[in-house]
Structure formats: structure tokens, C-alpha cells
Amino acid sequence: MTPTRPLAVIVLSGGMDSTTVTALYRSLGYDLVLLSFDYGQRHVRELEAARQIAAHYGAEHHVIDLRSVGALMPGSALTDHTVDVPEGHYAEPSMRATVVPNRNAIMANIAVGIASARGALVVALGIHAGDHAVYPDCRPVFREALQQSVTAALDGFPTPVIETPFIHFTKTDIARAAVRLDAPIRMSWSCYKGGAKHCGRCGTCVERHEAFVDAGLVDPTEYHVQDEAAV
Amino acid sequence: MTPTRPLAVIVLSGGMDSTTVTALYRSLGYDLVLLSFDYGQRHVRELEAARQIAAHYGAEHHVIDLRSVGALMPGSALTDHTVDVPEGHYAEPSMRATVVPNRNAIMANIAVGIASARGALVVALGIHAGDHAVYPDCRPVFREALQQSVTAALDGFPTPVIETPFIHFTKTDIARAAVRLDAPIRMSWSCYKGGAKHCGRCGTCVERHEAFVDAGLVDPTEYHVQDEAAV
Numbered sequence: 001m002t003p004t005r006p007l008a009v010i011v012l013s014g015g016m017d018s019t020t021v022t023a024l025y026r027s028l029g030y031d032l033v034l035l036s037f038d039y040g041q042r043h044v045r046e047l048e049a050a051r052q053i054a055a056h057y058g059a060e061h062h063v064i065d066l067r068s069v070g071a072l073m074p075g076s077a078l079t080d081h082t083v084d085v086p087e088g089h090y091a092e093p094s095m096r097a098t099v100v101p102n103r104n105a106i107m108a109n110i111a112v113g114i115a116s117a118r119g120a121l122v123v124a125l126g127i128h129a130g131d132h133a134v135y136p137d138c139r140p141v142f143r144e145a146l147q148q149s150v151t152a153a154l155d156g157f158p159t160p161v162i163e164t165p166f167i168h169f170t171k172t173d174i175a176r177a178a179v180r181l182d183a184p185i186r187m188s189w190s191c192y193k194g195g196a197k198h199c200g201r202c203g204t205c206v207e208r209h210e211a212f213v214d215a216g217l218v219d220p221t222e223y224h225v226q227d228e229a230a231v
Numbered sequence: 232m233t234p235t236r237p238l239a240v241i242v243l244s245g246g247m248d249s250t251t252v253t254a255l256y257r258s259l260g261y262d263l264v265l266l267s268f269d270y271g272q273r274h275v276r277e278l279e280a281a282r283q284i285a286a287h288y289g290a291e292h293h294v295i296d297l298r299s300v301g302a303l304m305p306g307s308a309l310t311d312h313t314v315d316v317p318e319g320h321y322a323e324p325s326m327r328a329t330v331v332p333n334r335n336a337i338m339a340n341i342a343v344g345i346a347s348a349r350g351a352l353v354v355a356l357g358i359h360a361g362d363h364a365v366y367p368d369c370r371p372v373f374r375e376a377l378q379q380s381v382t383a384a385l386d387g388f389p390t391p392v393i394e395t396p397f398i399h400f401t402k403t404d405i406a407r408a409a410v411r412l413d414a415p416i417r418m419s420w421s422c423y424k425g426g427a428k429h430c431g432r433c434g435t436c437v438e439r440h441e442a443f444v445d446a447g448l449v450d451p452t453e454y455h456v457q458d459e460a461a462v
Contacts, residue, residue, distance in 0.1 A: 065299040069341050072293060073348040102344035105384045109340050110300050113333035117304040136386035145383040149376040153336045155367035 007120040009033045009111045009160065012061070014049035016188045016208060017126030017166060020174050022053060023183035024165060025124055032059040033120065037107050039100065040070030040079050043194025052187040064110060076100045078192065087201045096134060098192060098203065104137035105146060108162065112150050115160040128166040128174055130207060140167055171211035179217055186220045200225030238351040240264045240342045240391065243292070245280035247419045247439060248357030248397060251405050253284060254414035255396060256355055263290040264351065268338050270331065271301030271310050274425025283418040295341060307331045309423065318432045327365060329423060329434065335368035336377060339393065343381050346391040359397040359405060361438060371398055402442035410448055417451045431456030 008030040012018045025032060034057075036050040047063055054061030070079040077083040077098050104127065111123045131138035147162045166174055178185050190204040198205050200223030212219035239261040243249045256263060265288075267281040278294055285292030301310040308314040308329050335358065342354045362369035378393045397405055409416050421439045422429040429436050431454030443450035 062299070062303060065296060066341075068293070068296040069344065072345045075348055099388065100344070101347035101388055102340055102381070102384050105340040105380055106337070106344055109333055109336040110297075113300065113331070113337055114303045116332035117306055136388070137384035139383065139386075142380070142383040145376065145380040149336055149373065149380045150333065152370065152373040152376040153333050153368035155370075157330065157332055157367070 005029055005031045006122070007031045007033065007115075007118060008122040008124055008163075009035060009115040009118070009120045010124045011107050011111050011126070012036050012050045012053065013126070014046035014053065014188060015126070015190045015204070016178060016183075016185055016211075017128055017171075017174055019053050019126075019185060019188040020178040020181060020183045021124050021126040021165065022057060022059070023178065023181035025122070026057055026059075027181055030122070032057065033114070033118065034059050034061040035107075035111055035114065036061070036063045037066050037110075038063055039066040039073075039103070045191070045194045046189040049187055049189035053184055056184045056187060064107075066106070069106070070100070073100060087203070099135060102137065104135075104142070108146055109150070112154070112160055112162070116154055116158045119158050120160050122163050123160045124163045124165065126166060127164050128169045128171065130169075130171040138167075143167060170214075171207050172214040175211040175215040175217055179215075190221075195224060197222045197224045199223070236260055236262045237353070238262045238264065238346075238349060239353040239355055239394075240266060240346040240349070240351045241355045242338050242342050242357070243267050243281045243284065244357070245277035245284065245419060246357070246421045246435070247409060247414075247416055247442075248359055248402075248405055250284050250357075250416060250419040251409040251412060251414045252355050252357040252396065253288060253290070254409065254412035256353070257288055257290075258412055261353070263288065264345070264349065265290050265292040266338075266342055266345065267292070267294045268297050268341075269294055270297040270304075270334070276422070276425045277420040280418055280420035284415055287415045287418060295338075297337070300337070301331070304331060318434070330366060333368065335366075335373070339377055340381075343385070343391055343393070347385055347389045350389050351391050353394050354391045355394045355396065357397060358395050359400045359402065361400075361402040369398075374398060402438055403445040406442040406446040406448055410446075421452075426455060428453045428455045430454070 008025045012034040034054045073079050078100050115123050127138040143164050190208045191198040192202045192204050193199045198221050209219050239256045243265040265285045304310050309331050346354050358369040374395050421435040423433045423435050424430045429452050440450050
């Protein structure tokens with residue numbers, strides 16, 4: 001009989017943080033259930049990236065349809081197509097326009113419900129320190145409160161632990177980890193716009209490129225602005 | 232200019248508890264956004280009930296599609312059609328088969344995200360003391376932890392308060408409140424099975440009927456077993 005490996009449920013956006021989380025838990029010997037969320041983001045390019053990354057690892061992957069939730073959240077540039085995606089640095093106040101309120105709590109709690117039903121030990125999220133300034137649901141105090149809620153909600157039932165291995169990492173630390181863990185970063189997608197290539201101008205593109213430069217690593221991403229010799 | 236009324240987002244299952252919560256917030260003068268959740272429950276009878284109740288109040292109503300979540304939760308009698316719905320009293324251990332893990336956290340967090348985007352002051356849930364024995368996500372400790380999570384996740388953004396006006400009520404207390412508030416209980420649906428009438432035998436039917444009997448009130452519900460002279 002094949003020994004059972006521990007199971008981890010990972011929220012995989014298709015970006016470089018959650019791609020690196022996936023690489024980490026695979027390297028730790030977990031079986032993986034990868035969950036991506038369609039909340040009506042402007043483009044499905046990141047969901048395609050998530051599918052490719054799951055296929056790369058031969059892992060179970062599901063896209064959770066939350067479009068009926070996103071449709072009821074006016075005001076975020078990610079769900080409301082009348083709001084422009086801001087350009088510039090990721091930590092700037094203008095990036096507040098990209099907040100989808102309570103998004104991490106929604107995705108994490110769904111992952112927790114599925115993890116409990118499936119007997120998974122872990123729910124892993126790719127939140128990191130670079131997000132703390134703009135996104136309150138990426139901070140340690142949120143992670144602690146979320147774990148308390150999960151523990152209370154599942155008293156007497158299988159209760160996964162919320163793990164956020166990069167919560168104290170900068171994006172640069174994640175770039176280094178990605179390279180060490182051989183994460184398929186070329187397949188990942190960060191850009192908030194949704195062209196054929198990363199735009200190179202929006203907050204997530206700027207942050208992604210900066211991380212590799214700061215780490216002294218080659219950024220494997222193709223950016224549209226490189227073609228324009230603007231980088 | 233018409234003065235703006237405060238807005239409440241209410242999780243409306245279509246059962247008598249959330250129907251009575253709806254009656255309460257309407258009586259308090261709130262504008263209402265009613266949210267029902269389709270997580271692949273065995274039947275959509277309760278969603279039809281929710282639509283009727285929303286129409287009764289002329290309130291905004293949305294059905295949130297979580298079928299892709301329910302499909303990944305094996306083992307609950309409510310989402311997994313290979314598991315039988317247990318009969319008998321609602322507080323018995325056999326009713327554990329009706330638990331959908333972390334369900335209230337999932338629904339409440341979605342309601343919170345929408346409430347924050349819409350500027351609603353309140354997210355109201357119909358959880359009550361009669362559910363505490365079997366469902367950990369109906370207990371006061373869960374409500375407190377959920378509020379902490381919401382407060383952390385929305386720091387700096389509009390943050391609704393989670394209100395659970397019946398958390399210390401028995402089902403009998405709710406039956407009394409329903410009558411006082413003129414809640415449209417006849418339109419509501421409790422039965423875990425999904426016939427033309429309430430079955431009268433499953434846990435929620437037993438609990439519903441008992442509440443009216445204990446309160447000394449007329450139960451407005453038509454039960455299938457009454458036809459069989461079994462009640």
C-alpha cells in the first residue's frame with residue numbers, strides 16, 4: 001500500500017507569490033489541491049497561468065467561480081471595469097483602487113471549508129510583507145484573526161492550519177525563493193492589465209521586476225515596455 | 232432630497248431564522264441587501280422561498296453562486312447526494328452529517344466584502360442558540376472571532392459590524408419574534424428534503440414545528456406527515 005502523503009490546499013492566483021508557495025509545498029512532500037478564484041477580474045490571463053502551473057506540477061486544480069460575488073463589488077479596479085487600473089509603484093496610496101474588500105478572507109475561508117471536508121492539514125496563502133502597506137488582509141494581525149475564526153468555526157471537525165510562509169518576506173525574498181525552489185515563474189502572471197505580455201507599468205509589474213533586480217537575478221518575464229525600450 | 236437610510240446586508244437562507252432577521256431589520260428602518268447562497272444544496276426550494284420573501288419586502292436580492300465550492304465538499308448530506316439526510320431531532324449527533332464545514336464563515340465573509348464595497352453598516356446573520364450543539368460556526372465564540380477577522384481585513388476601509396440578534400435565542404424565541412414582527416413565515420422553507428411540502432420528519436422540520444408548539448403559537452407550515460396523521 002502506498003503511504004498517504006499529507007495534503008495541502010493552496011490558494012493559487014497564478015502570480016509569482018502563490019506559484020512559489022506551490023513550489024515550496026511540493027518540495028516539502030505534500031499532495032496539493034490548488035484553488036484559483038474567478039471573481040470577475042478584468043482578464044482571465046492569470047487563471048490560464050494557474051492552469052499551466054498546476055499542470056507543470058501534475059496537481060489537482062480547481063477554479064472557484066465567484067463571479068456573482070465580484071459583480072456586487074463596485075469600486076475596485078479589479079472587478080469594476082469603469083475604474084482604471086492605476087500605474088506606478090505597488091505601495092502607493094493610488095493602489096488602494098485595486099483592493100477587493102475582504103478578498104483574502106473570502107478565498108481563505110472557502111479553501112478552509114474544502115480543506116476540512118478533504119482532511120487537508122494546511123491551507124497556504126502567498127501573502128507577503130510587500131503587500132502590508134496597501135492590503136490590510138495581508139498583515140500578520142489578519143492571519144491570526146483568520147486562524148481564530150477557523151478554529152472556532154470548525155471546533156470538533158478537521159481543522160487545517162493557515163500557513164503563510166512568506167508573510168515576513170519582501171518580494172525580493174520571494175524572487176530568491178522562487179529561483180531556489182525552481183518555481184515555474186515564466187508561467188506565472190502578475191500584470192493587472194491583461195495583454196499578451198506583462199505591461200511593465202502597472203503596480204504589480206513594477207513590483208515584480210524590481211524584486212528580481214533587487215535580488216540580483218535575471219527576471220524571466222517578458223514586458224511590453226521592454227519592447228518600447230522604456231525599461 | 233430623500234434622506235439616505237442605513238443599509239444592512241442580510242444572509243437570507245429562506246428559512247425561518249433569516250426570514251425573521253429580515254423582518255427585524257426592515258422594522259428598524261434599514262434598506263436591505265438580501266444575499267442567498269446556492270452551494271449545491273439538494274434542492275433549490277429554499278432559494279425560491281428566499282426570492283418570495285425578498286419580493287414580499289420589495290428588497291434587493293441576489294443569489295450567490297457557490298456551486299463550484301459545494302462540489303468540492305464531499306461528506307455533507309447537504310452537498311453530497313450520496314449521503315442520506317438524517318431524520319430525528321435537530322440537536323442529535325446524527326445531525327453532524329448536515330454540517331457544511333466553515334459555511335457560515337464563507338457566507339458571512341462574502342457578505343462582508345459586498346457590505347464594505349456598498350458602504351453597508353451591518354451584516355446580519357440568523358444564527359441562534361438552538362444550533363450551538365451541532366454547528367460550531369453558530370456559537371458566540373465564532374461570532375467574536377469572525378468580527379476580529381473582518382476588522383483586521385478591512386482596516387482603513389468601510390467595516391461593517393456583524394450582528395447576530397438571535398444568537399442567544401432558542402428557536403421558540405424566534406417563533407415568537409417572527410409573529411410579533413409579522414415575518415412571512417409561510418413563505419419560508421426549513422426542510423432539508425425538498426418536496427412540495429415540508430417533510431415533517433427531518434431535523435429542521437422537527438425543530439420548526441416544536442418551536443411554534445412550545446411558543447403556544449399556530450404553526451403556519453403545511454407538513455407532509457400531517458396528511459398522514461403522523462404528527
